[in-house]
Amino acid sequence: xxxxxxxxxxxxxxxxxxxxxxxxxxxxxxxxxxxxxxxxxxxxxxxxxxxxxxxxxxxxxxxxxxxxxxxxxxxxxxxxxxxxxxxxxxxxxxxxxxxxxxxxxxxxxxxxxxxxxxxxxxxxxxxxxxxxxxxxxxxxxxxxxxxxxxxxxxxxxxxxxxxxxxxxxxxxxxxxxxxxxxxxxxxxxxxxxxxxxxxxxxxxxxxxxxxxxxxxxxxxxxxxxxxxxxxxxxxxxxxxxxxxxxxxxxxxxxxxxxxxxxxxxxxxxxxxxxxxxxxxxxxxxxxxxxxxxxxxxxxxxxxxxxxxxxxxxxxxxxxxxxxxxxxxxxxx
Numbered sequence: 001x002x003x004x005x006x007x008x009x010x011x012x013x014x015x016x017x018x019x020x021x022x023x024x025x026x027x028x029x030x031x032x033x034x035x036x037x038x039x040x041x042x043x044x045x046x047x048x049x050x051x052x053x054x055x056x057x058x059x060x061x062x063x064x065x066x067x068x069x070x071x072x073x074x075x076x077x078x079x080x081x082x083x084x085x086x087x088x089x090x091x092x093x094x095x096x097x098x099x100x101x102x103x104x105x106x107x108x109x110x111x112x113x114x115x116x117x118x119x120x121x122x123x124x125x126x127x128x129x130x131x132x133x134x135x136x137x138x139x140x141x142x143x144x145x146x147x148x149x150x151x152x153x154x155x156x157x158x159x160x161x162x163x164x165x166x167x168x169x170x171x172x173x174x175x176x177x178x179x180x181x182x183x184x185x186x187x188x189x190x191x192x193x194x195x196x197x198x199x200x201x202x203x204x205x206x207x208x209x210x211x212x213x214x215x216x217x218x219x220x221x222x223x224x225x226x227x228x229x230x231x232x233x234x235x236x237x238x239x240x241x242x243x244x245x246x247x248x249x250x251x252x253x254x255x256x257x258x259x260x261x262x263x264x265x266x267x268x269x270x271x272x273x274x275x276x277x278x279x280x281x282x283x284x285x286x287x288x289x290x291x292x293x294x295x296x297x298x299x300x301x302x303x304x305x306x307x308x309x310x311x312x313x314x315x316x317x318x319x320x321x322x323x324x325x326x327x328x329x330x331x332x
């Protein structure tokens with residue numbers, strides 16, 4: 001269970017992004033075509049939908065398609081319109097007060113993590129964990145808006161975009177939680193996801209997205225892998241979402257704890273998971289500080305990487321996840 005994290009800075013897409021895409025494409029292409037090329041939308045419809053819902057990204061999209069070689073399959077993949085199913089288990093919590101931040105655990109298979117933590121200045125300064133070459137799993141922008149995703153725990157699929165490009169769009173075009181929530185009301189997601197946001201003013205929200213219902217904006221500051229009810233019992237069981245949801249609820253109700261204590265909770269059960277053989281192991285914990293515009297990546301055994309939008313350091317970290325010490329549960 002080896003994970004390699006590469007922190008990469010490139011203001012505008014160029015040779016570094018191209019190299020990252022070329023490295024990842026042999027893995028993404030079979031996934032994208034796994035149901036046959038006709039199962040994915042054509043270039044024209046994909047481009048049209050991206051232009052309709054996220055027009056600000058079109059010049060950037062055209063640049064990335066050219067860097068990716070300009071092929072039809074690459075262009076359809078990069079549109080991220082109606083991609084194959086994408087599941088992950090995650091826990092996330094926004095903390096409000098004098099120390100505003102978003103903290104989350106990302107639970108997935110180590111072999112499927114892209115492993116690139118990118119710092120860019122495409123439309124805005126943005127840094128976060130890359131996915132699908134230019135989408136994001138979580139991140140923060142120069143205005144101090146932070147966001148992360150968690151799968152919504154439902155099998156339903158429909159017409160819409162892959163969630164990583166929706167996160168990228170929010171951070172590239174929005175300055176605060178209110179703007180982000182407004183944008184999210186109008187962008188279709190192809191599956192169910194829970195997005196938790198917090199901005200520099202400490203305004204937080206969680207938005208439940210699904211392909212068949214309007215977005216549901218919640219005043220809760222946390223999310224695991226369920227929405228209003230448990231919709232997929234098997235997934236809920238193997239992902240431990242109910243236990244994690246209860247732990248997050250407990251933390252949100254309690255008086256504010258110091259940052260170090262909250263990080264400690266995220267590095268132990270039930271939030272920290274080593275169920276790697278079923279693709280639900282915690283790959284990283286990240287904390288986005290909305291005031292300092294910093295990101296702090298954590299693992300057990302006191303392993304940490306700190307990055308800042310003001311001073312970003314290219315860095316590569318290799319971890320043997322299964323060797324990291326186990327933690328005991330705080331919640332009985």
